[in-house]
Amino acid sequence: MIQVKRLGHATFSTPDLARQIDYWTHVMGLSLVESDGKRAFFATKLGQEAIALEQGGDAEMHRLSFQIAPGRDLSEIERSLTAKGIASERRTDISPGVREAVTFLDPKGTLIEVYSEYEFQKRDKSEGGVSPLKFGHVASRVQDVQKMTEFYQEVLGFRVSDWMGDHFVFMRCGPDHHTVNFVRYETPRLHHIAFEVKDWGEIHRTCEVLAKNEVQLVWGPLRHIVGHNVAAYHRNPDDLRVECFCEMDLMKDEELGYWEPRPWHEEMPLRPKKWPKETMRSAWGFGSFGTFPGYP
Ligand SMILES: [Fe+2]
Structure with a gap:
């Protein structure tokens, strides 16, 4: 079984990326980790990724990531999914902090991304916004x-x-x-x-x-x-x-x-x-x- 340990980040589409970047940084006080004009990744100021945005379409959540125990073999996760009849796919670089993940759909159609290794983002010591834990x-x-x-x-x-x-x-x-x-x-x-x-x-x-x-x-x-x-x-x-x-x-x-x-x-x-x-x-x-x- 996949024993999820914690929630990683959620990926949303947005019709207005610039407006959302302003909200997540200035109002919610997240750190903008990476942005190329079409996508943006945000972490808490303490270094855990929280939100990813993709320009285009309605504002919807498409993907949700979870971390399992560091060191767990992703091939073992793939085998356990196959045994349950769940199709999965290996993806790389799903976020700046996640090199490799196993992905599959949950019954409501959200793509679940499961990974074992996470690299914390650099601590952001700036003040401002909600700045959640x-x-x-x-x-x-x-x-x-x-x-x-x-x-x-x-x-x-x-x-x-x-x-x-x-x-x-x-x-x-x-x-x-x-x-x-x-x-x-x-x-x-x-x-x-x-x-x-x-x-x-x-x-x-x-x-x-x-x-x-x-x-x-x-x-x-x-x-x-x-x-x-x-x-x-x-x-x-x-x-x-x-x-x-x-x-x-x-x-x-x-x-x-x-x-x-x-x-x-x-x-x-x-x-x-x-x-x-x-x-x-x-x-x-x-x-x-x-x-x-x-x-x-
Ligand atoms: Fe709630």
Whole structure:
């Protein structure tokens, strides 16, 4: 099985590359690692790649990369995919930090890029923008949540963290409560992508940075119930929803099997569970009740 360790970067097409470069660098505070006028790669200031852009077409996410354990043989990954009847292809230089990857489609048609070796980008010591710690998770609307869950469990090695009813699943590949989530919808599309910031003070600063750049929040700040992250959501110039979050539940030890205890947990110890489908989306915060412009 492919045991994914962490989320790498997501690749988007965009109708306006220059506008997106301005947003990801000046507003979100990522580092522009490489750009040739048709493509652009961004990393966090700490050196992990997060976003790749390609000029042309609608604003869509086409590819998603994940790192497996360094040293793992990619041929072994190819053989395990073949054994599962999944066609794969070896690709080189998918990003400045990734020389070689095995690629294949997930059931919703996103090209998954799996690699074992990653070369950190140079640390960017400049100040400015949100400057997140890391690219944290990707949420997708899909028609068949069960099918996606099985694929991410059986092919990529994800674990189920929580279900909300039978329509919304949160999955982890490391200590974080969720790195991917899938929610049932008639029209499949990306729901949002999320970046981790250090703490609540950084969420506050994020809101100020967004306001200064005339980017409106569409939801939050709030504390979610499932996952318990504090989160604030906005839309970027390509209308993509972007979440900035902190204080997400952590499964520090899989054998203990519970989330690190936190005062905001509803029960002790809190373990992965199936929450009722009518569970509120948040414990507190703007937009905890009712609907709000641009969301969900
Ligand atoms: Fe999220």
